[in-house]
Amino acid sequence: MVFTPKAILDFAYRHIHNGEFITESVPFSCCSVKSFRPCISNFVHDSKRHFEYDPKKEMTINRDSCADVTSRYMRSVINSVGRFCIGVFVISVSKAKIYLSS
Numbered sequence: 001m002v003f004t005p006k007a008i009l010d011f012a013y014r015h016i017h018n019g020e021f022i023t024e025s026v027p028f029s030c031c032s033v034k035s036f037r038p039c040i041s042n043f044v045h046d047s048k049r050h051f052e053y054d055p056k057k058e059m060t061i062n063r064d065s066c067a068d069v070t071s072r073y074m075r076s077v078i079n080s081v082g083r084f085c086i087g088v089f090v091i092s093v094s095k096a097k098i099y100l101s102s
Contacts, residue, residue, distance in 0.1 A: 025042045025043065026061050026066070027066060029066050029070050030061045030062055030066035030069075031060060031061055031062070032059075032060055032061060032062045035059075035060040037060060038060070039060045039061070040060045040061075
């Protein structure tokens with residue numbers, strides 16, 4: 001495919017609706033972990049490209065924004081790791097106190 005200025009402008013004009021650039025693809029990080037089928041992140045509204053797929057019934061991407069879902073997940077992972085590290089630190093300090101006091 002040759003990327004001439006005219007081809008680029010034609011592509012952009014086809015995908016701009018109400019001042020927003022809209023495509024049929026989303027980043028893979030937008031995929032829902034609760035979906036029971038493989039993630040469809042390309043051509044999400046085209047049921048002809050995917051086997052037994054109805055985008056109105058079974059979307060495999062998150063209904064919320066990708067950034068919200070990803071940040072919520074990462075926040076929970078960081079909280080879990082942080083709690084574990086604090087627990088290990090408290091246990092090691094209490095063990096060190098016992099060894100140093102005897």
